[in-house]
Amino acid sequence: MTAHIRTLPTGFLGLSSRPYVQQALFVVAGTLALALASKIAVPMIPVPITMQTFAVTMIGALYGWRLGSLTVLAWLGEAMLGLPVLAGASSGFAPFVGPTAGYLVSFPIMAALVGLVTEKGISGHCPIAGFLLHLAANAVGLVLGWAWLAGLLGAEKAFLAGVAPFILGAVLKSALAAAVLKLLASRTEAAR
Secondary structure (H helix, E strand, C coil): CCCCCCCCCECCCHHHHCHHHHHHHHHHHHHHHHHHHHEEEECCCCCCCCCCCHHHHHHHHHCCCCCCHHHHHHHHHHHHHCCCCCCHHCCCCHHCCCCCCCEEEEEEEEHHHHHHHCCCCCCCHHHHHHHHHHHHHHHHHHHHHHHHHHHHHHHHHHHHHCCCHHHHHHHHHHHHHHHHHHHHHHHHHCCC
8 A cells, every 4th residue: 555645836825826926925924923923922031932933833834845934034034124023022133142043043944844844745634744743843943942042051951941841832832733734624625
């Protein structure tokens, strides 16, 4: 028996085949969704728990790896330009050199990873595979965040402050992403 993997050329929404103006509107909408997800936060020090990683991985899955990572980069660019789009309404250059820098650097990588694998048909139709994909992307974010934070605080303190408190959230957000994508996949198939 062979397994058939359905290929999605450009993520769940098939955006790369749409006109550039529509793609640009989706990028803007994605940066707004990321900014809103940043506002849903549990304040912690040195790094708050937010819905950012959920939004980042969902944008990767929905937009595909190219447009998804471009959207995340645009959102980070907005932050660098001074728009208060990050957690705690922070912006400017400071978040990119402070304790959150490793996490911020990981976000476009996370979106690209989820988008690329989703384009191969791995996410959405199988909730377990979707959960594992989003969890792997969250792990990438935690590892890169930890690596940067370890340079500032030391490896053990960085793990205790920048990884351990976020593991449960990563699991829950990954489960939520898998459930949302399964629902979208079911509705898409039902509409056909």
